[in-house]
Amino acid sequence: MEIIKLALRNLARQKKRTFLLGSAIAFGIMIVTVINGFAGAFVDNISENFANLAAGHVFIQGVEKSASGKESDIIRDDALLMQAVKDANIPSKYISKRSSAQASLIFAGHNAQLKVDGVDFSKETFLPERLMFIKGGLEGMKQRDGIIISEPIAKRLNVQPGDRVLVQLRTLTGQQNVGEFSIAGITVDAGIFGSMSGYANKTYMNELLALGPEDYQLLGIYLPSLKGTDAYGKALYEKVKAVAPVFDRDAAKNDQNFIRSFMNQGKTETWTGIKYRVFTLNDMLAQVKQIADALDTASLIILLVLFVIIMVGITNTFRIILYERIREIGTMRSIGMQRGEVRNLFLFEAGFLALGGAVFGLVLAFIVMAAIGGISFSMNSPVFIILKNGHMTFKVDAARMLLNVLIVAALTEFAAFFPSRNAARLDPAVALRTVK
Amino acid sequence: MTIVELQDVRKVYPLGKVEVEAVKGVSFCIEKGDFVSIAGPSGSGKTTILNMIGCVDRPTKGTVSIAGTPTKDLKDAALTTLRHETLGFIFQSFNLIPVLNVRENIEFPLLLGRERVPKKEREQWIDYLIEEVGLSQWSKHKSNELSGGQRQRVAIARALVTKPEIVLADEPTANLDSHTGEQILELMKKINREMQTTFIFSTHDAKIVGLADHIIRLRDGLIIENVRNGTDAAALCADLAGESVIENSPVQSARS
Numbered sequence: 001m002e003i004i005k006l007a008l009r010n011l012a013r014q015k016k017r018t019f020l021l022g023s024a025i026a027f028g029i030m031i032v033t034v035i036n037g038f039a040g041a042f043v044d045n046i047s048e049n050f051a052n053l054a055a056g057h058v059f060i061q062g063v064e065k066s067a068s069g070k071e072s073d074i075i076r077d078d079a080l081l082m083q084a085v086k087d088a089n090i091p092s093k094y095i096s097k098r099s100s101a102q103a104s105l106i107f108a109g110h111n112a113q114l115k116v117d118g119v120d121f122s123k124e125t126f127l128p129e130r131l132m133f134i135k136g137g138l139e140g141m142k143q144r145d146g147i148i149i150s151e152p153i154a155k156r157l158n159v160q161p162g163d164r165v166l167v168q169l170r171t172l173t174g175q176q177n178v179g180e181f182s183i184a185g186i187t188v189d190a191g192i193f194g195s196m197s198g199y200a201n202k203t204y205m206n207e208l209l210a211l212g213p214e215d216y217q218l219l220g221i222y223l224p225s226l227k228g229t230d231a232y233g234k235a236l237y238e239k240v241k242a243v244a245p246v247f248d249r250d251a252a253k254n255d256q257n258f259i260r261s262f263m264n265q266g267k268t269e270t271w272t273g274i275k276y277r278v279f280t281l282n283d284m285l286a287q288v289k290q291i292a293d294a295l296d297t298a299s300l301i302i303l304l305v306l307f308v309i310i311m312v313g314i315t316n317t318f319r320i321i322l323y324e325r326i327r328e329i330g331t332m333r334s335i336g337m338q339r340g341e342v343r344n345l346f347l348f349e350a351g352f353l354a355l356g357g358a359v360f361g362l363v364l365a366f367i368v369m370a371a372i373g374g375i376s377f378s379m380n381s382p383v384f385i386i387l388k389n390g391h392m393t394f395k396v397d398a399a400r401m402l403l404n405v406l407i408v409a410a411l412t413e414f415a416a417f418f419p420s421r422n423a424a425r426l427d428p429a430v431a432l433r434t435v436k
Numbered sequence: 437m438t439i440v441e442l443q444d445v446r447k448v449y450p451l452g453k454v455e456v457e458a459v460k461g462v463s464f465c466i467e468k469g470d471f472v473s474i475a476g477p478s479g480s481g482k483t484t485i486l487n488m489i490g491c492v493d494r495p496t497k498g499t500v501s502i503a504g505t506p507t508k509d510l511k512d513a514a515l516t517t518l519r520h521e522t523l524g525f526i527f528q529s530f531n532l533i534p535v536l537n538v539r540e541n542i543e544f545p546l547l548l549g550r551e552r553v554p555k556k557e558r559e560q561w562i563d564y565l566i567e568e569v570g571l572s573q574w575s576k577h578k579s580n581e582l583s584g585g586q587r588q589r590v591a592i593a594r595a596l597v598t599k600p601e602i603v604l605a606d607e608p609t610a611n612l613d614s615h616t617g618e619q620i621l622e623l624m625k626k627i628n629r630e631m632q633t634t635f636i637f638s639t640h641d642a643k644i645v646g647l648a649d650h651i652i653r654l655r656d657g658l659i660i661e662n663v664r665n666g667t668d669a670a671a672l673c674a675d676l677a678g679e680s681v682i683e684n685s686p687v688q689s690a691r692s
Contacts (some may be wrong), residue, residue: 002547009535331531334492335594336520336548338513429493432527433483 003341007348010325011356018353021317025357025408026364028306032299032404033365034372037394039295044395045388046288047226051281052130053197055096055117056220058233060084060240061277063247063266071266072172073217076274077244081219084239090232096124096220099205103169105149105181105198107157114153116167116198118205118216126222127199133185136161140184141201147181148199154186161185171210179208226281233280245275259283296400303404311415314353318346318419329423330431343424350416354409362401369394439601439634440466440489445498447484447657458484460657461498464669466650468601471628472636473648480654482638483606489636490523490604491515503601520549524595526605526624526637530587532579532594539575542566542593565593569623585616592623596633605637609644621647 011018051057062075075081078097085095099118104111119127121141128138131148140146140161147165149157159165163183171177181200203213211217221236223229240246247265255261262279269275282289322329329342372392386392447459459481466472474482487493488500491507500507503522507515525531532541542562546553553561566575569589579587588608595603605624609617621644628635637648645651650669653661662669 002544006533006535013535327529327531328533330492331525331527331533333516334490334519334525335545336516336598338516338548341548427493429487432487432492432531 003345004348007345007352010345010349011352017317021314021353022357022360024310024313025354025412026361028303028310029358029361029404029408030364030368031306032303033362033396033401034368034394035295035299035302036400036404037365037369037396038392039292039299040395040397040400041388041393042295042386043285043289043292044226045386045393047281047285048388049385050285051222051226054220054281054284055098055124055127055222057223057226057229057281058090058221058236059279059281060219060236061279062217062274063277064274065266065271067272069270070173072174074172074211074274075216075219075276076212078214078216080243081240081276084236084243085219085221088232088235088239090221090236091224093222093224094124094126096127096222097202097216097218098220099202099209099211099215099217101169101205101209103167103198105153105157106166106168107159107163110157112153112156114149114196114198116147116169116200116205118202118209119199120202131185131199132188134188136183136185138185140182141199143182143184144201144204145180145182146184146201148185148187149183150187150197153196153198154183159183167208169208171208173210175210177208177210179204229280229282233278233282237278240276240278245271245273247275247277249278258286303407307408307411311411314350314412314415315419318350318416319422321346321349322419322423325423326426326431326434329426330428330434333426333428333431339424342426343420346416346420346423347413350412350420351409354412355405357412358405358408362405365396369396437468438465439468439503440636441499441501442485442488443499443501445485445488445495445500447481447488447493448496458657459488459495462654462657462659463498464652464659464662466634466636467664468634469628469632470634470650470664471625471648472634472650472652473645474636474638474652474654475640475642475645476638476654477640479656481657482640482654484657485654486604486606486636486638489602490525491519517549520545520598522601524598524600524603524633526588526591526595526603526608528607528610530579530584530591530611532587532590534579537576537578538571538582538590539566541579541590542597545594545598562593562597565596568627569593583616584612585619588612588616588620589623592620592627596627596631599631600633602634602636605635607638607640609639609641617641617644 060075060081061073063071064074065071075097085092097120101116102113103116104113121128121138134151141148154160157165161183165181165183167179167181169177202216206213206215221232223232237246237249247262249262252258252261252265259279262277262283266275332342373394375392376390377387377392442465443463445459445462446457449456449458462481462485474485476482484493488495489502491502491510494508502518505518507518510518533544536544539562542565543558546558566572569592571586571589571593574582574586579590582590595605603624608624609620612620624635624637625647627633639645650664651661652659
């Protein structure tokens, strides 16, 4: 207890030096915590934004192959799939059933490419909540040929709500088709993915694509949270597999780029009729996870590099401290302090320094994260995909934070260990007669 | 009763490539409860002998026994325990711990070691010592807020707090003015009488040597005089170790 008190007082003795060393430790902890926090939220935010754009976390895509080998995306047996979803016990927030096509919009000599999703607005109640209109609104979608486009597309075409634009796309069988859309609303730019998307009524899209009124191409299940995406994906895969032909997920699982390999399976296989492909958001974002993992690894390397530098400073400082207090060490040894107690005194000082620096660093990190999180980014910001509601968010894992603090404490103790051991090994007579 | 015994003690220090013999074979004994002065000019080996008695330094040759325990083969931990339990130290430069106040400095040795004195008993004893050294009003002050004399009083109280059998004081008055120095010695003498603690102090000041019961004079690492209460103190060791030791002792050599 006395050693702890003495260690704390010794730290308070050279306030400026303690503050500087503590600040160096705090800086290291702060940087790493912010990076960890960013990496933690990075995957979640991208997944969340992607889930919003793709309208789901778990998906079923129907792929039909004709006798001639022509491949097209279509789901005809909705009841079969809905039964599979029910059997898989998936707690869906809502289910989207969309038809979509890559289309060209043409207006007054201007042309813009975008992906148009056919949406059943009466069922997809979540999408209207997410769309932020600058002009027009959902009212216009009451017209069967209404379309909602983003601001960059509207600017390129120079259109306003109420304008009628030509649309050019390929039908399911690959024929060129032309139709007309009426601009119902213009939304704010929702980033790189959002700006390339438009939303039309599914019944009209199905007409343009030559699909039946109840057909669609992609079934998306929107889960209450990202948690369980893989498990529910697997459960749904098993249920669909039990009642219909599916693309084999296991065949592609060893491929480094799973989703590319999985999506291309149809090209090499021969079948007729409809085969289903069950996949998840995590399959699509596996590379995003790799980026996050790389960020985490990078943060650990940064922590280690920073601390190797800080350790040199700590070792040198403790060598100076040893020299400064050499007579004091001699005195304490003379009056009965054992070697181990002298070593522990220095190690306690280092430990308190590390702990104080770490706490200070964590406080700083949370201040920095709160400050960055308070900045409102424009919706057309290139970083939109990693934002949540226009704000950068951070998710700090408590276990990772604790690990960082433990690493820092261990490295600080290691840096102070050799000077502490030297202090303990000092011959008291030598220490007492040393003249500074 | 002999409490300190040195037999043919030599101490050689390496100084660069040469070796310096600071103590050249010294033998003497000190009786319990004595007020002992080790006197001599600078470089005569006073501090080296005190360090060896204090178990902070080991002799190159010869043996040192403290309270009947030969220190030669004791390991560092045992020597530290011996220092803690049997010896008290007063230094020329006071050597107080700067981050602790008067009371904490005095209490510090009691918080070391394996045995703990109960808090109430500890506090009463520290209060008594503070009172005894006349620092009641200064107990919460740090050492940098005290005069030299006050600091040395703290050092005396600290040396006494573990109730040691022997207190070693290396030139305790050297950094003090003559008046304060006298006060400090008077205090040491008073405690010596009251507590029957053996005091061994080194000094090069001829005036204060006279206060001692037992005077050991050194020159160039050899004893030139060993007198206790006016008589030759060499016989003290003769009783213990036999004539052969005394015959070979540097006292004899120096006299002959």
